[in-house]
Amino acid sequence: MPTDAAILAQITRAFAGVPRPEHFTDHPFCDECQEHDATLRAYDRETLPHEAVGSAARDPIAMTTAEGFTYHLPALARL
Template sequence: MSASSVAESTTTAVVSAKPVQDIGLLSRIDAAFGTAPRPEHFTNYQHCEECADHDRLLRTRDRQTLSLADVGNPGWDPLCFITPEGLAYYFPTLARLALAEPDALYGWYADQFLFHLYWGYRDNAFLQFCTPEQRATVAALLAWLIEQRAALIDADGSVDEWLRCWALWAEAA
């Protein structure tokens, strides 16, 4: 089943695009995550050199300067090692990257972002860290992407993963 047909058939089950747009998705994300404090360290930097490298990079960025070039390579992704506190801090920036059109070099970031929201399923440390309001906001972001970026989801063949991830966050909200 394609994402576009799933989106059409589950519009009321997920959330219709108009209400999400009406409430201002980015404003909702900023309200839910914008006050998350910047951690002193973003990874377990003493674990290994790779964790230390990723921590150094993330410590040199903030919400305004973190870019797709920093997080867009799945083979060298500092978010694979980030703490839930660090992910909450960067969430508004990462959501904006996920909402953006595909990049010529890195492709569509939302597919990679999905991994961080879905990894470990119910044991996902970020899911467990988030408040109910933050979980509902993540679910709204996922619903918007499922509806509005159905063609990109179809192209990647990841419809089932997107729907399961949305259900995970929506149920936990």
């Protein structure tokens, strides 16, 4: 049975070619989208902390684009 580290390494390799999008939400749509976009733009796959995405009341992942979600998926798996 693979270890957590081995599984995370596989996920990281599988998504390594996914480019970082310029924006992570439909940012001009509303103030909340702009805030969530700024939050997600502040981190990369290695630095995204649980505190930035771990609140049901304020969850930028709920408003991210498919490209943004795919880019951050390795970080979300790590969290």
